Amino acid sequence: MNKTRLGRYALLAVGLVFVATEPVLAQSVNADLIYELNAKLLYVAIPITLLVQVILVYTVWRFRNNDDPQPTRENRRLEITWTLATAIILLFVGIASYTVLGNPAIALTPDAGPSAEPQAQQGIQPAVTHPNRSGATAPETQKAIQIEIDAYQWGWEFIYPKAGVNSSSELVIPANKPVYLHITSRDVIHAVHVPTLGLKQDAIPGQYNTIKTNATKPGSYQLYCAEFCGSGHSKMLANMTVMPQGEYQSWLDEQKSGGSNSSASGSANSSAIAPVAANPA
Template sequence: MRFTRHSLRLAAIGVLGLLLATPVAAQSVNRAAIDELNTQLLYVALPLTLFVELILIYAIYRFRDNDDPRPTTDDPALEITWTVATAVILVFVGVSGYFVLTNPFLTPSVAATSGEAADDLEIEVTAYQWGWEFTYPETGVTTQNRLVIPEDRNVRLVMSTSDVIHSLYVPDLGIKQDIFPNQPQVVRTRATETGEYDLYCAELCGPGHSRMGGTVVVLNQSAYDEWLTEQSTTE
């Protein structure tokens, strides 16, 4: 009995902690979509996990001294109930995942064909062993290992590699996309918080892979315009 009460107490504390926890605000629409999906799945998985654990604890306690176990009695109504409940849960998960997969800020194929991308700020990204080159076609500005983008504006990254497979990974902005030779890839994002964010290559690309990093700098629009003008005059 003491074991059961202790287990229930720990489960209650865990559930309460998850419910009261306030997630950190996302820094981009990409990250916000991913976090929202994770939250939806959490609120589905949490009650199911608690329900299963409670049944397990009950079964352990209720039948702990059963010296004459008997086969489980057929219960068609119960079997139909849990089958339907499982189907409803799977449909919910599938629909939630579908809307994320069709989000033009998360799926490259959708980003490449989205009509909304016509007004995006386009930046060309070239990955190479072992660094990153970012080119701003409108001005001809080129930077190395430092991507500067404006806040609250849709940005379209057209990515290619000059040698082997690389992968652009910016965890805080929810960006991760493999880049294959002779196959340009497109990623869209809209940063919602100014600041500096780490950028990595997430694909093993040779002996210099571990130092193939960079920085994404998000500036407000006026600061971005000033930076772009300054870079244009110095080149």
């Protein structure tokens, strides 16, 4: 009877653990890939952890009164079994991780170097403001949205070159559409991080790093710098807003109608950071 109850409690505990580790609903393809990988690894790690804990507790209880412990005997079958099991688990972890890390939404390969194809160069040049900097990745489709993120101490400039729009406080992208974010820095190393959408990439002076994403749920998400960059690091905050396509186009049109203000704001930002760049804190 006690064993039956113990088994029920164990099954209940396992069920609660699996429910607690169920991944949350992802808001982008990037987050979906990361959550799915985490779930796969947890589904492998949790049974192993529980098995080890059960064996440990059983051993402590079973031999608690043994005052004359004897060395364990060699058991080749057991050794071969756990060696093969470990190899299979590591192989599964390696394949699952490689599948995610090799996905373009997680790791995008730069193609804007000297050896890049002319078509790739032409696809990038209209979407960046520093054509001499390498590292940007051209989109696979002309329907993709390209946005430049220019980081500086201690703020952001979000540039839509094709639309002629600049923003310093809000990064707006359309939902359910491929978006390429070309990230660079004016002074020191920064890092763009939007945890909820699974986005993180360094902003390095003199080069571009590109993130590919596709946000699936409209909303406002926190964007901040994840690389310590000086005394104003904690102030590098912005909103990343995902809008339906119609609202996104309306936002662009609204920004264009106030284009003179956007340009003035961009100029003000540039002039404001000039002394900082010359003498970084």
